Amino acid sequence: MQPINKVKVEFLSKSSNEAFARVVAASFVAQADPSIEVLADIRTAVSEAVTNSIIHGYDEKEGIITMACTLYPELVEITIEDSGKGIEDIEKAKEPLYTSKPELERSGMGFTVMETFMDTLIIESSPGTGTRIVMTKQLGNG
Protein backbone atom coordinates (compact mmCIF):
# COMPACT_ATOMS: atom_id res chain seq x y z
CA MET A 1 0.00 0.00 0.00
CA GLN A 2 1.28 3.46 -0.91
CA PRO A 3 1.37 5.93 1.98
CA ILE A 4 -0.66 9.12 1.54
CA ASN A 5 1.62 11.16 3.72
CA LYS A 6 4.47 10.68 6.14
CA VAL A 7 6.46 12.60 8.69
CA LYS A 8 9.46 11.92 10.87
CA VAL A 9 10.19 13.94 14.00
CA GLU A 10 13.33 13.90 16.13
CA PHE A 11 13.27 15.57 19.51
CA LEU A 12 15.13 15.65 22.80
CA SER A 13 14.05 13.35 25.62
CA LYS A 14 12.66 16.21 27.69
CA SER A 15 9.40 15.70 29.50
CA SER A 16 7.95 18.89 28.00
CA ASN A 17 8.17 17.13 24.62
CA GLU A 18 5.57 14.56 25.71
CA ALA A 19 2.81 17.10 25.02
CA PHE A 20 4.61 18.24 21.87
CA ALA A 21 4.72 14.68 20.49
CA ARG A 22 1.00 14.25 21.14
CA VAL A 23 0.20 17.45 19.27
CA VAL A 24 2.41 16.45 16.33
CA ALA A 25 0.87 12.99 15.98
CA ALA A 26 -2.68 14.24 16.41
CA SER A 27 -2.36 17.11 13.95
CA PHE A 28 -0.74 14.81 11.40
CA VAL A 29 -3.49 12.20 11.70
CA ALA A 30 -6.17 14.92 11.77
CA GLN A 31 -5.57 15.37 8.03
CA ALA A 32 -7.39 12.08 7.52
CA ASP A 33 -10.42 13.42 9.40
CA PRO A 34 -10.73 10.59 11.96
CA SER A 35 -13.20 10.58 14.84
CA ILE A 36 -12.40 12.42 18.07
CA GLU A 37 -12.18 9.04 19.85
CA VAL A 38 -9.55 7.74 17.42
CA LEU A 39 -7.52 10.92 17.86
CA ALA A 40 -7.77 10.66 21.65
CA ASP A 41 -6.56 7.05 21.56
CA ILE A 42 -3.59 8.00 19.39
CA ARG A 43 -2.65 10.92 21.66
CA THR A 44 -2.69 8.62 24.67
CA ALA A 45 -0.66 5.81 23.06
CA VAL A 46 1.95 8.28 21.77
CA SER A 47 2.19 9.82 25.22
CA GLU A 48 2.87 6.41 26.78
CA ALA A 49 5.57 5.42 24.29
CA VAL A 50 7.38 8.78 24.41
CA THR A 51 7.24 8.86 28.20
CA ASN A 52 8.75 5.36 28.32
CA SER A 53 11.67 6.45 26.14
CA ILE A 54 12.31 9.43 28.41
CA ILE A 55 11.99 7.64 31.75
CA HIS A 56 13.10 4.12 31.02
CA GLY A 57 15.09 4.33 27.79
CA TYR A 58 17.19 7.33 28.77
CA ASP A 59 16.70 7.27 32.58
CA GLU A 60 15.67 10.96 32.31
CA LYS A 61 19.03 11.90 30.82
CA GLU A 62 19.48 13.53 27.43
CA GLY A 63 18.86 11.49 24.32
CA ILE A 64 17.09 11.66 20.98
CA ILE A 65 13.64 10.22 20.38
CA THR A 66 12.39 9.63 16.84
CA MET A 67 8.72 9.46 15.98
CA ALA A 68 7.57 8.52 12.49
CA CYS A 69 3.95 8.66 11.36
CA THR A 70 2.81 7.15 8.08
CA LEU A 71 -0.69 7.67 6.82
CA TYR A 72 -2.35 5.09 4.59
CA PRO A 73 -5.90 5.36 3.23
CA GLU A 74 -7.51 3.72 6.26
CA LEU A 75 -4.71 3.34 8.76
CA VAL A 76 -1.93 5.19 10.50
CA GLU A 77 1.34 3.60 11.57
CA ILE A 78 3.30 5.30 14.33
CA THR A 79 6.85 4.33 15.26
CA ILE A 80 8.57 5.65 18.38
CA GLU A 81 12.23 4.85 18.84
CA ASP A 82 15.00 5.56 21.31
CA SER A 83 18.67 4.53 21.51
CA GLY A 84 18.44 4.04 25.23
CA LYS A 85 19.08 1.13 27.51
CA GLY A 86 16.58 -1.31 25.98
CA ILE A 87 14.32 -3.94 27.55
CA GLU A 88 15.66 -7.26 28.93
CA ASP A 89 12.41 -9.16 29.11
CA ILE A 90 9.72 -7.86 26.78
CA GLU A 91 7.06 -10.35 27.94
CA LYS A 92 7.47 -9.25 31.54
CA ALA A 93 7.51 -5.57 30.55
CA LYS A 94 4.13 -6.02 28.85
CA GLU A 95 2.44 -7.42 31.96
CA PRO A 96 -0.13 -5.06 33.44
CA LEU A 97 1.15 -3.36 36.61
CA TYR A 98 4.75 -4.41 36.05
CA THR A 99 7.11 -1.45 36.35
CA SER A 100 10.82 -1.21 36.98
CA LYS A 101 10.38 2.29 38.42
CA PRO A 102 7.81 2.16 41.22
CA GLU A 103 9.80 4.86 43.02
CA LEU A 104 8.75 7.29 40.24
CA GLU A 105 5.11 6.32 40.81
CA ARG A 106 4.91 4.58 37.45
CA SER A 107 1.82 2.41 37.27
CA GLY A 108 3.13 -0.31 34.97
CA MET A 109 0.15 0.29 32.69
CA GLY A 110 1.90 1.97 29.73
CA PHE A 111 2.08 -1.05 27.42
CA THR A 112 -1.42 -2.13 28.43
CA VAL A 113 -2.74 1.29 27.45
CA MET A 114 -0.90 1.17 24.11
CA GLU A 115 -2.25 -2.33 23.38
CA THR A 116 -5.80 -1.39 24.35
CA PHE A 117 -5.94 1.95 22.55
CA MET A 118 -4.21 0.92 19.33
CA ASP A 119 -5.02 -1.98 16.97
CA THR A 120 -1.55 -3.48 16.80
CA LEU A 121 1.58 -3.06 18.92
CA ILE A 122 5.04 -4.38 18.19
CA ILE A 123 7.91 -3.93 20.66
CA GLU A 124 11.44 -4.36 19.32
CA SER A 125 14.15 -3.93 21.90
CA SER A 126 17.53 -5.18 22.92
CA PRO A 127 19.56 -4.21 25.99
CA GLY A 128 22.15 -1.55 25.20
CA THR A 129 20.74 -0.76 21.75
CA GLY A 130 17.38 0.82 22.34
CA THR A 131 13.67 0.31 21.87
CA ARG A 132 11.34 0.68 18.95
CA ILE A 133 7.57 0.66 19.27
CA VAL A 134 5.43 0.21 16.15
CA MET A 135 1.71 0.80 16.55
CA THR A 136 -1.10 0.96 14.03
CA LYS A 137 -4.62 2.24 14.24
CA GLN A 138 -7.51 1.90 11.77
CA LEU A 139 -8.96 5.28 10.99
CA GLY A 140 -12.36 3.89 10.23
CA ASN A 141 -13.24 6.36 7.53
CA GLY A 142 -12.13 4.50 4.42
Add this chain to the structure above:
Amino acid sequence: MQPINKVKVEFLSKSSNEAFARVVAASFVAQADPSIEVLADIRTAVSEAVTNSIIHGYDEKEGIITMACTLYPELVEITIEDSGKGIEDIEKAKEPLYTSKPELERSGMGFTVMETFMDTLIIESSPGTGTRIVMTKQLGNG
Protein backbone atom coordinates in the same frame (compact mmCIF):
# COMPACT_ATOMS: atom_id res chain seq x y z
CA MET B 1 24.41 29.55 24.05
CA GLN B 2 23.03 26.14 25.02
CA PRO B 3 19.68 25.29 23.44
CA ILE B 4 16.85 24.52 25.84
CA ASN B 5 15.10 22.22 23.44
CA LYS B 6 15.23 21.20 19.82
CA VAL B 7 13.25 19.28 17.27
CA LYS B 8 13.72 18.23 13.66
CA VAL B 9 10.82 17.29 11.43
CA GLU B 10 10.93 15.72 7.98
CA PHE B 11 7.79 15.63 5.90
CA LEU B 12 6.61 15.22 2.33
CA SER B 13 6.16 18.27 0.12
CA LYS B 14 2.38 17.98 0.15
CA SER B 15 0.33 21.13 0.49
CA SER B 16 -1.65 19.64 3.38
CA ASN B 17 1.61 19.67 5.34
CA GLU B 18 1.71 23.48 5.28
CA ALA B 19 -0.83 23.58 8.10
CA PHE B 20 0.93 20.68 9.83
CA ALA B 21 4.28 22.51 9.80
CA ARG B 22 2.64 25.59 11.31
CA VAL B 23 1.15 23.53 14.13
CA VAL B 24 4.45 21.79 14.83
CA ALA B 25 6.45 25.04 14.99
CA ALA B 26 3.84 26.84 17.06
CA SER B 27 3.37 24.06 19.57
CA PHE B 28 7.12 23.66 19.96
CA VAL B 29 7.65 27.39 20.56
CA ALA B 30 4.58 27.54 22.81
CA GLN B 31 6.68 25.74 25.48
CA ALA B 32 8.51 29.04 25.98
CA ASP B 33 5.22 30.82 26.66
CA PRO B 34 5.60 33.61 24.06
CA SER B 35 2.92 36.19 23.27
CA ILE B 36 0.11 35.34 20.85
CA GLU B 37 1.55 37.88 18.39
CA VAL B 38 4.96 36.19 18.38
CA LEU B 39 3.31 32.81 17.78
CA ALA B 40 1.22 34.24 14.94
CA ASP B 41 4.32 35.72 13.29
CA ILE B 42 6.13 32.38 13.51
CA ARG B 43 3.17 30.48 12.06
CA THR B 44 3.04 32.86 9.11
CA ALA B 45 6.78 32.80 8.39
CA VAL B 46 6.87 28.98 8.58
CA SER B 47 3.92 28.78 6.23
CA GLU B 48 5.70 30.98 3.66
CA ALA B 49 8.94 29.02 3.76
CA VAL B 50 7.28 25.60 3.59
CA THR B 51 4.98 26.73 0.78
CA ASN B 52 8.00 27.97 -1.19
CA SER B 53 9.73 24.59 -0.89
CA ILE B 54 6.58 22.85 -2.13
CA ILE B 55 5.77 25.19 -5.02
CA HIS B 56 9.16 26.49 -6.10
CA GLY B 57 11.68 24.03 -4.71
CA TYR B 58 9.90 20.87 -5.81
CA ASP B 59 7.53 22.34 -8.46
CA GLU B 60 4.68 20.59 -6.61
CA LYS B 61 6.28 17.19 -7.14
CA GLU B 62 7.27 14.82 -4.33
CA GLY B 63 10.23 15.72 -2.18
CA ILE B 64 11.28 15.92 1.45
CA ILE B 65 11.19 19.12 3.49
CA THR B 66 13.12 19.36 6.75
CA MET B 67 12.20 21.81 9.47
CA ALA B 68 14.40 22.23 12.55
CA CYS B 69 13.43 24.37 15.53
CA THR B 70 15.92 25.22 18.27
CA LEU B 71 14.81 26.99 21.39
CA TYR B 72 17.22 29.21 23.33
CA PRO B 73 16.33 31.14 26.49
CA GLU B 74 15.06 34.20 24.62
CA LEU B 75 15.07 33.19 20.98
CA VAL B 76 13.93 30.52 18.57
CA GLU B 77 15.80 29.56 15.42
CA ILE B 78 13.83 27.86 12.66
CA THR B 79 15.47 26.25 9.64
CA ILE B 80 13.45 25.07 6.63
CA GLU B 81 15.27 23.14 3.96
CA ASP B 82 14.52 21.44 0.66
CA SER B 83 16.65 19.58 -1.89
CA GLY B 84 14.76 21.13 -4.75
CA LYS B 85 15.76 23.23 -7.70
CA GLY B 86 17.31 26.13 -5.79
CA ILE B 87 17.32 29.89 -6.45
CA GLU B 88 19.44 31.48 -9.23
CA ASP B 89 19.31 35.07 -8.05
CA ILE B 90 18.61 35.44 -4.33
CA GLU B 91 18.57 39.25 -4.40
CA LYS B 92 15.91 39.28 -7.09
CA ALA B 93 13.89 36.58 -5.30
CA LYS B 94 13.78 38.77 -2.20
CA GLU B 95 12.28 41.76 -4.02
CA PRO B 96 8.69 42.44 -2.98
CA LEU B 97 6.22 41.36 -5.67
CA TYR B 98 8.78 39.31 -7.59
CA THR B 99 7.51 35.84 -8.34
CA SER B 100 8.54 33.23 -10.89
CA LYS B 101 5.05 31.68 -10.74
CA PRO B 102 2.46 34.40 -11.44
CA GLU B 103 0.36 31.72 -13.19
CA LEU B 104 -0.20 30.11 -9.78
CA GLU B 105 -1.37 33.46 -8.40
CA ARG B 106 1.70 33.78 -6.20
CA SER B 107 2.05 37.31 -4.91
CA GLY B 108 5.83 37.50 -4.67
CA MET B 109 5.48 38.55 -1.04
CA GLY B 110 6.74 35.39 0.69
CA PHE B 111 10.25 36.56 1.51
CA THR B 112 8.98 40.03 2.43
CA VAL B 113 6.58 38.46 4.92
CA MET B 114 9.35 36.28 6.40
CA GLU B 115 11.67 39.30 6.73
CA THR B 116 8.98 41.46 8.30
CA PHE B 117 7.61 38.87 10.71
CA MET B 118 10.90 37.41 11.89
CA ASP B 119 13.94 39.19 13.33
CA THR B 120 16.56 37.70 11.04
CA LEU B 121 16.35 35.82 7.74
CA ILE B 122 19.15 34.03 5.94
CA ILE B 123 18.61 32.42 2.53
CA GLU B 124 21.16 29.83 1.41
CA SER B 125 20.49 28.38 -2.01
CA SER B 126 22.22 27.11 -5.09
CA PRO B 127 20.62 25.92 -8.33
CA GLY B 128 20.28 22.15 -8.44
CA THR B 129 21.13 21.64 -4.78
CA GLY B 130 18.26 23.16 -2.85
CA THR B 131 17.33 25.95 -0.51
CA ARG B 132 17.77 26.51 3.19
CA ILE B 133 16.04 29.28 5.09
CA VAL B 134 17.24 30.18 8.59
CA MET B 135 15.05 32.52 10.59
CA THR B 136 15.22 33.68 14.19
CA LYS B 137 12.72 35.41 16.41
CA GLN B 138 13.20 36.95 19.85
CA LEU B 139 10.65 35.55 22.25
CA GLY B 140 10.64 38.65 24.39
CA ASN B 141 10.11 36.88 27.67
CA GLY B 142 13.64 36.43 28.92
Add this chain to the structure above:
Amino acid sequence: MDISFKRDRNTLVVLIEGEIDHHTSKDARDRIDSKFIMEPVKNIIIDLSKVSFMDSSGIGLITGRLKKASSIGGTLAIKKPSKEVLRILKMSKIDSMIELDA
Protein backbone atom coordinates in the same frame (compact mmCIF):
# COMPACT_ATOMS: atom_id res chain seq x y z
CA MET C 1 -11.57 26.13 5.22
CA ASP C 2 -15.23 26.72 4.44
CA ILE C 3 -16.71 29.09 1.88
CA SER C 4 -20.27 30.31 1.64
CA PHE C 5 -21.89 32.70 -0.78
CA LYS C 6 -24.64 35.29 -0.74
CA ARG C 7 -25.81 37.52 -3.58
CA ASP C 8 -26.67 41.16 -2.98
CA ARG C 9 -28.00 42.56 -6.29
CA ASN C 10 -25.02 42.51 -8.65
CA THR C 11 -22.48 41.73 -5.92
CA LEU C 12 -21.26 38.31 -4.88
CA VAL C 13 -20.54 38.22 -1.14
CA VAL C 14 -18.01 35.53 -0.23
CA LEU C 15 -17.59 34.45 3.38
CA ILE C 16 -14.36 32.53 4.01
CA GLU C 17 -13.96 30.66 7.30
CA GLY C 18 -10.77 29.06 8.56
CA GLU C 19 -7.20 29.21 7.29
CA ILE C 20 -6.07 30.66 3.95
CA ASP C 21 -2.78 29.20 2.75
CA HIS C 22 -1.52 27.75 -0.53
CA HIS C 23 -3.30 24.46 0.18
CA THR C 24 -6.74 25.95 0.82
CA SER C 25 -6.51 28.89 -1.61
CA LYS C 26 -6.54 26.63 -4.67
CA ASP C 27 -9.95 25.34 -3.67
CA ALA C 28 -11.16 28.83 -2.70
CA ARG C 29 -10.13 30.20 -6.08
CA ASP C 30 -11.99 27.50 -8.02
CA ARG C 31 -15.15 27.83 -5.98
CA ILE C 32 -15.28 31.62 -6.07
CA ASP C 33 -14.57 31.75 -9.80
CA SER C 34 -17.25 29.27 -10.75
CA LYS C 35 -19.81 31.06 -8.58
CA PHE C 36 -18.77 34.38 -10.12
CA ILE C 37 -19.43 33.02 -13.62
CA MET C 38 -22.75 31.38 -12.72
CA GLU C 39 -24.38 34.26 -10.88
CA PRO C 40 -25.51 37.53 -12.54
CA VAL C 41 -22.95 39.62 -10.65
CA LYS C 42 -20.02 41.88 -11.46
CA ASN C 43 -18.70 42.92 -8.04
CA ILE C 44 -17.15 40.80 -5.29
CA ILE C 45 -17.04 41.39 -1.55
CA ILE C 46 -14.79 39.02 0.41
CA ASP C 47 -15.68 38.81 4.09
CA LEU C 48 -12.55 37.83 6.05
CA SER C 49 -14.03 38.18 9.53
CA LYS C 50 -13.90 34.40 10.09
CA VAL C 51 -10.37 33.88 8.75
CA SER C 52 -8.11 32.70 11.57
CA PHE C 53 -4.90 32.55 9.53
CA MET C 54 -3.72 33.98 6.22
CA ASP C 55 -0.30 33.99 4.60
CA SER C 56 0.78 35.60 1.32
CA SER C 57 -1.24 33.03 -0.64
CA GLY C 58 -4.24 35.10 0.45
CA ILE C 59 -2.82 38.15 -1.31
CA GLY C 60 -2.63 36.14 -4.53
CA LEU C 61 -6.17 34.90 -4.01
CA ILE C 62 -7.53 38.41 -3.50
CA THR C 63 -5.53 40.01 -6.31
CA GLY C 64 -6.65 37.25 -8.66
CA ARG C 65 -10.32 37.86 -7.86
CA LEU C 66 -9.80 41.63 -8.22
CA LYS C 67 -8.59 40.97 -11.77
CA LYS C 68 -11.66 38.84 -12.56
CA ALA C 69 -14.04 41.52 -11.30
CA SER C 70 -12.14 44.36 -13.03
CA SER C 71 -12.14 42.50 -16.33
CA ILE C 72 -15.92 42.88 -16.54
CA GLY C 73 -15.97 46.38 -15.08
CA GLY C 74 -16.71 45.35 -11.50
CA THR C 75 -15.04 46.06 -8.15
CA LEU C 76 -13.67 44.02 -5.27
CA ALA C 77 -13.87 44.93 -1.59
CA ILE C 78 -12.58 43.26 1.57
CA LYS C 79 -14.65 43.16 4.73
CA LYS C 80 -13.51 42.83 8.34
CA PRO C 81 -9.96 41.45 8.17
CA SER C 82 -8.41 40.75 11.58
CA LYS C 83 -5.43 42.81 12.68
CA GLU C 84 -2.98 40.11 11.52
CA VAL C 85 -4.67 39.64 8.16
CA LEU C 86 -4.70 43.41 7.64
CA ARG C 87 -0.97 43.49 8.30
CA ILE C 88 -0.35 41.03 5.46
CA LEU C 89 -2.70 42.91 3.13
CA LYS C 90 -1.02 46.26 3.77
CA MET C 91 2.41 44.78 3.16
CA SER C 92 1.49 44.08 -0.45
CA LYS C 93 0.04 47.56 -1.06
CA ILE C 94 -3.16 45.80 -2.05
CA ASP C 95 -4.97 48.34 0.10
CA SER C 96 -4.23 51.03 -2.50
CA MET C 97 -6.09 49.03 -5.15
CA ILE C 98 -9.16 47.83 -3.27
CA GLU C 99 -11.64 49.03 -0.73
CA LEU C 100 -10.70 47.78 2.70
CA ASP C 101 -13.37 47.99 5.35
CA ALA C 102 -11.56 47.13 8.56
Add this chain to the structure above:
Amino acid sequence: MDISFKRDRNTLVVLIEGEIDHHTSKDARDRIDSKFIMEPVKNIIIDLSKVSFMDSSGIGLITGRLKKASSIGGTLAIKKPSKEVLRILKMSKIDSMIELDA
Protein backbone atom coordinates in the same frame (compact mmCIF):
# COMPACT_ATOMS: atom_id res chain seq x y z
CA MET D 1 -1.79 22.17 34.13
CA ASP D 2 -3.31 24.15 37.01
CA ILE D 3 -4.13 22.91 40.49
CA SER D 4 -6.33 24.56 43.05
CA PHE D 5 -7.32 23.46 46.54
CA LYS D 6 -10.31 23.73 48.81
CA ARG D 7 -10.73 22.30 52.30
CA ASP D 8 -14.00 20.72 53.36
CA ARG D 9 -13.63 19.80 57.06
CA ASN D 10 -11.01 17.05 57.15
CA THR D 11 -10.96 16.54 53.39
CA LEU D 12 -8.64 18.20 50.90
CA VAL D 13 -10.42 18.82 47.60
CA VAL D 14 -8.00 19.05 44.68
CA LEU D 15 -9.14 20.49 41.37
CA ILE D 16 -6.80 19.64 38.49
CA GLU D 17 -7.20 21.50 35.20
CA GLY D 18 -5.46 20.65 31.92
CA GLU D 19 -3.36 17.67 30.92
CA ILE D 20 -1.97 14.99 33.23
CA ASP D 21 1.11 13.28 31.86
CA HIS D 22 4.55 12.37 33.23
CA HIS D 23 5.71 15.98 32.76
CA THR D 24 2.87 17.61 34.68
CA SER D 25 2.28 14.87 37.25
CA LYS D 26 5.64 15.48 38.98
CA ASP D 27 4.53 19.01 39.77
CA ALA D 28 1.02 17.87 40.74
CA ARG D 29 2.42 15.29 43.15
CA ASP D 30 4.65 17.81 44.92
CA ARG D 31 1.93 20.40 45.26
CA ILE D 32 -0.75 18.00 46.48
CA ASP D 33 1.60 16.34 48.98
CA SER D 34 2.79 19.58 50.55
CA LYS D 35 -0.80 20.84 50.86
CA PHE D 36 -1.83 17.51 52.38
CA ILE D 37 0.87 17.86 55.06
CA MET D 38 0.13 21.51 55.81
CA GLU D 39 -3.63 21.31 56.13
CA PRO D 40 -5.45 19.52 58.99
CA VAL D 41 -6.95 16.88 56.67
CA LYS D 42 -6.86 13.14 56.25
CA ASN D 43 -9.00 12.50 53.17
CA ILE D 44 -8.45 13.57 49.57
CA ILE D 45 -10.95 14.17 46.80
CA ILE D 46 -9.49 14.69 43.34
CA ASP D 47 -11.82 16.51 40.97
CA LEU D 48 -10.94 15.50 37.41
CA SER D 49 -13.80 17.32 35.67
CA LYS D 50 -11.42 19.83 34.08
CA VAL D 51 -8.80 17.30 32.95
CA SER D 52 -8.64 17.26 29.14
CA PHE D 53 -6.02 14.52 28.83
CA MET D 54 -4.64 11.82 31.09
CA ASP D 55 -2.29 8.94 30.37
CA SER D 56 -1.09 6.19 32.73
CA SER D 57 1.01 8.74 34.65
CA GLY D 58 -2.33 9.82 36.12
CA ILE D 59 -2.87 6.33 37.53
CA GLY D 60 0.47 6.59 39.32
CA LEU D 61 -0.44 10.03 40.60
CA ILE D 62 -3.77 8.85 41.99
CA THR D 63 -2.44 5.59 43.46
CA GLY D 64 0.38 7.51 45.13
CA ARG D 65 -2.06 9.94 46.79
CA LEU D 66 -4.26 7.01 47.83
CA LYS D 67 -1.27 5.57 49.68
CA LYS D 68 -0.59 8.90 51.45
CA ALA D 69 -4.19 9.18 52.61
CA SER D 70 -4.41 5.51 53.65
CA SER D 71 -1.20 5.78 55.63
CA ILE D 72 -2.93 8.14 58.07
CA GLY D 73 -6.26 6.32 57.99
CA GLY D 74 -7.91 8.52 55.36
CA THR D 75 -9.62 7.85 52.06
CA LEU D 76 -9.28 9.03 48.48
CA ALA D 77 -12.11 9.63 46.02
CA ILE D 78 -12.21 10.70 42.39
CA LYS D 79 -14.82 13.13 41.13
CA LYS D 80 -16.19 13.59 37.61
CA PRO D 81 -13.63 11.93 35.33
CA SER D 82 -14.43 12.27 31.61
CA LYS D 83 -15.28 9.15 29.63
CA GLU D 84 -11.69 8.84 28.35
CA VAL D 85 -10.13 9.36 31.77
CA LEU D 86 -12.50 6.81 33.25
CA ARG D 87 -11.38 4.30 30.62
CA ILE D 88 -7.76 4.65 31.74
CA LEU D 89 -8.74 4.42 35.42
CA LYS D 90 -10.75 1.24 34.90
CA MET D 91 -7.94 -0.38 32.98
CA SER D 92 -5.75 -0.31 36.08
CA LYS D 93 -8.46 -1.72 38.36
CA ILE D 94 -7.98 1.38 40.48
CA ASP D 95 -11.76 1.62 40.59
CA SER D 96 -11.86 -1.38 42.91
CA MET D 97 -9.71 0.46 45.46
CA ILE D 98 -11.22 3.94 45.44
CA GLU D 99 -14.56 5.63 45.24
CA LEU D 100 -15.25 6.76 41.72
CA ASP D 101 -18.04 9.26 41.30
CA ALA D 102 -18.53 9.48 37.53
